[in-house]
Amino acid sequence: MAFGTLLLLLIIILVSGYYFLRQHYDYWIRQDVPQLEPSLFLGNLGGLLSMQSNPADFIAQLYNHPDAQDKPFVGIHVFHKPALLLRDPALIKRIMVKDFPKFANRYSNSDYKGDPLGSQNIFFLKNPAWKEVRLKLSPFFTSTRLKHMFPLINEVGCNLDAYLRQQPLHNERARCFDLEAKELCALYTTDVIATVAYGVQANSFTQPNSEFRRHGRAIFEFSWKRAAEFTLVFFLPQLVPYLGFKVVPAEPTAFMRKTINYVIAEREKSKQPRNDLIDLLIDFKRSSKNADNQFVFEGDILVAQAVLFFTAGFESSSSTMAFAMYELARNPSVQQRLREEIKTALIASGGCVTQQLIESLEYMQMTLQEVLRMYPPLPFLDRECTSDNGYSLAPFHKFRVPKGMPIYIPAYGLHMDPQYYPEPRQFQPERFSARNRKEHTPYTYMPFGLGQHGCIGERYGFLLAKVGLVYVLRNHLVTTSERTQRRMKLDPKAIILQAAGGIHLRLVRDSLGV
Template identity: 45%
Template sequence: MALTEGLFLIVGALSAIYLWFQRSHSYWQRKGIPYIQPTPIIGNTSPVFTQKNSFGLHISEVYNDPKMQDEAVVGIYVLNKPALVIREPELIKSVMIKDFQRFSNRYARCDPHGDALGNNNLFFVRNPQWKEIRSKLTPVFTSGKLKQMYPLMQEIADDLEAHLAQQKTGQDASNIVEIKDTCSRFSTDSIATIAFGVRANSLTNPDAEFRTEGRKVLEGTVSRSKDFFTVFFLPKLVSLLRIKFFTKEYSNFIRKTIGHVISERERTGTMRNDLIDVLVGLRKEAAQQPNKPHLANIPDFLVAQAGVFFTAGFETSSSTMAFGLLELAKQPELQDRLRREINNAFLEEGSGKLSYEKINSLEYLSMVVDEVLRLYPVLPFLDREYQGIKGQPDLSLKPHYDFQLENGTPVFIPIYGLQRDPKYWPNPNVFDPERFSPENRKTIEAMAYQPFGLGPHNCIGSRIGLLQTKLGLVHILKNHYVRCCSQTPKDITFDPKTFVLQLKSGMFLEIVNDRFYDDRAAQAL
C-alpha cells in the first residue's frame, strides 16, 4: 500500500511539473507573438543538450528560420523562461540605443556571493554600478592613451616577427603552424604589457603562465559549456549550481599577478598610462575617503576588471587575426593586395616600423579586418534584460504586435545571423572586403553590423582590439604569406561548447618566408 501511495505521489508531482512547463510554454501563443515550437521541459535549448550547437549560434538559427523571415521578433523558451529574439533593425536600435535605459543590463549574470571576479567585472556588472565603473575605466581607452601604448605593442610585434623567423630559416622556407595559437600568444603578450606592464613571454615560452591559464577560461569542455550556458541563459541558477565564470586556477593566477603588479606600482610610483594606473588611482581614492562606500573596497573588484580585460583582449584580437589569415590563405589575390599595401607603407615610413597614424591609415587593412569581423563576430549574440521605468508605460512592440514587454524578459540580438543575412549582405558567406570600401560603407544597415555591439554598452576595448589585430596582421604578412595545406580545415565547424566563436578543430596554415619588404627596399636603394 505504501509503495502504491509513493508511486502515486511521484506521478502526481511529475504531472504537475509537466503541466507547469506546458503552461509556461504557451506564453507567446497567448500573447500573440510568433514563436518556435518548444520541446517539453527543455524549451528551445535542445541543440545545447545534444551538443549540436552553442545556444548563441542557435539564436541565429532561430533568426534564419524560414517561417520567421517576415517577423520582427521571435518568441523562444530557455527551458521554461519566455525570451525574445529581435529581428527588426528598428527594434534592435530601440534595445541598443534609443531605449537603452530599459535595457542597460545584460540578462547574463554571475553569482554575487561565490564569484566575485565574475560578478564585479565590467562585462557582467549591473546598473547603476556598471555606469560608474565604465566612467572610471573609459580614460584607459581614449585614442590619446592608445597612441601612448602603441610603442609597447610594437615591441610585442617585433617578438612575433622573431618567433616566426625562428620557425624556419632560409628564403621561401615554410612551416605549418596552428595559426590561432600563434595569434593568441601574440595578443596575450600584447595585452599583458599594455594593461599590466608585465612581460608574459608567451611567444618565447610554450608554457608561459599567462597563456596556459588564460586559455582555460574559454576552453571548450563539457564542464565549461555548462558554466557558460548557466551564466548566459539560466542566470537565476548560478548561485544554486555554484557556477564561476573564471576557472579556479585562472582566478588564483590573476589575483596573485595583479596584486603583485599593483603593489609594485604603488611602491615605485611608476606611471604607464595603463589599466593598472587606473586601478591604483581607485585604491588611492578609497583610502582618502575611508568612511565612504567605494568601488575599490568591494572584494576582488580591482582584480575583476583586470581579469575580464585580459580575457576579452586576447581572445577578440587573436580570433580576428586567425580567421582573417584563413580567409586570405583561401584567396591569394586578396592577400597579395593587402601585402602590397603593407609593404608600401613600410617603404614610405623608411624606419622599419609603422607609426600609429600610418597603421590606422591603411585602407585595405581596415576593410579586411571589418569583413573578418562581419563573418566571424567573436561574440555571435548579444543579450539584454528588459526593465520597465517606474511611472512610465512598458515598452510596446507596436506597430508590429499588440504587446508590451514585461519586467525581466530576456532579449537576444543574433549578431551572427544579422551579419550573414542576404537581405543586408549580398553573397553573405563570401569573404569580400570590398563591402567596406569608403563608397560601400555608406550603404550598410547600421543595426546589421555590430561586432562590438552598439550604443552605451558597446565594447569599451574595441579600439585596442582593432589596433592589436592590425598590428599582428601587419607583422605576420610583412615578411610572410600564408597558404592552405593538407591540415587546413575545409569546412568551417564551430565549437558548440563555448559561447564565443571558435573552430571545433585546429586552424592549421602554412606560413612561407618571403622577404618581400627587404627585397623591395634593397631595389629602391
C-alpha cells in the first residue's frame, strides 16, 4: 500500500512538473507573439549546446527559421527565460540606437567577485559605471592618439616582415613555405598591443610562447569547458557565479594583474609619460580620487580595462587578418588588385609605410569590411531591457518588453541575408565601394556592434589589421596549400568566431619591388 501511494505521489509530481513547464514555455503563445518552438529545459539553445553547428550558423538558423520569416521579431527561450530575437532593421535601430537608454546594458555578464577582470571591463560593465568608463577611455582612440601610436605599430609590422623573410623555404624552387595564419597574426597583434597600450616588449616573434602570448591564447582557446563558460556568460549569466565560471581564467588573471599593476606603479614612480593606455588609466585613477564621484577607479577595475584592450584587441584583429589572408588566397584576382594598390601607394611614398599611405588604401578598407561581414568576431549582439516601465514594441506589436528581458540581434544572420547582401557566401569587396555602400540597408551590418555600445576601438582595429596585411603582402603572395579548407569551417565550440583546425596557408616569396 505504501509503495502504491509513493508511486502515485511521484506520478502526480511528474505530471504537475510537466504541466508547469509546458505553461512556462507557452509564454509567447499567451502573449500572442510569434515564437520559435522551444524544447523543455534548453529552450531554443539545443542546436548551440549540441555543437552540431557552429555558433554563427546556429544564429543564422534562428534568423532564417520558417516560423520567423517576414516577422520583425520572434519570441525565443534561452534555457528557461523568454527572450526576443530581432529581425527587422528598423526595429533594431530603434532599440539599439534611438531608445538606447532603455536597453543600455548587455544581458551577458560574468561573476563580479570571482572574475573581476572579466566582469569589470567596459564590455560587461553596467550603467552608470559603463558610461563613465567609456567616456574616460574614448580619448585613447582619437586621431591624435592614433597618430602617436603609428610608429610603434609600424615597428612591429617591420618585425613581422622580417620574421616572414627569415622563414626557411619548404620548396626552394617554388620559393614558398606553409604556416598557420591565425597564430602568425596573433604574434603580430600581441606585440602591437603590448607596446602601444602598456609600453612593454612582448617579443612574440622571437619567443612565440612568451607569457603574453601564452596567457592570451588561454583566454580564447575553446575547450569544452571554455565553450560552456562563454555560453552561460551570454545566455544564462545568473548561474555563472555558482559554477565558478570565468571569462578570464585564474592564471591569466594573476599574470595580467601583476603585469599591469607593476607597469602602472613604475610609471607613477618615474613620472615619465608615454602617451599610452597606462597613462590614461593613471589619469583615470587620479581624477576619480580628486572628484566628488561615487565611483573610485583603482585596482581591478583599471586592470580590467587594460585586459579587455589586450584580449579583445589581439583576438579580433588577428582573426580578421587571418580570415582576410584565407579569402585572399582563395580569390587571387582580389589579392592581385590589393597588392597593386599597395604597390602604387608604396611607390608614391618612396617605399615608406606611413599612416597617410595606410589611410589611402581604399580597396584594403573594402576588403576588410567584407571579411568582417562574412566573419564578424561575435555572431550576435545582446541587450537587456532596463526600463522600469517596460518598453512598447508598437507599431510592430502590442507586446510590452518587461524589465530584465534579454534581446538578441542576429548579426551574422543579417550579414548573410541575400535580401541585403546578394550571393552572401561570395567574397566581394566591391560591396563596400563608396557607391555600393549607399545602397545598403542601414542597420544590417554590425561587426563592431551598434549604437553607444559599439566598439570604441574600431578605427584602431582597422589600422592594426591594415599595417599587418601591408607587411605580409609586400614581400609575399598568399596561396592555398594541401591543408587549406576548401570552404571555411568554423569551430562549433567557439562563440567568438574561430576557424576549426586553424587557417593553413602557403606564402610565396614575391616582392612588390618597392
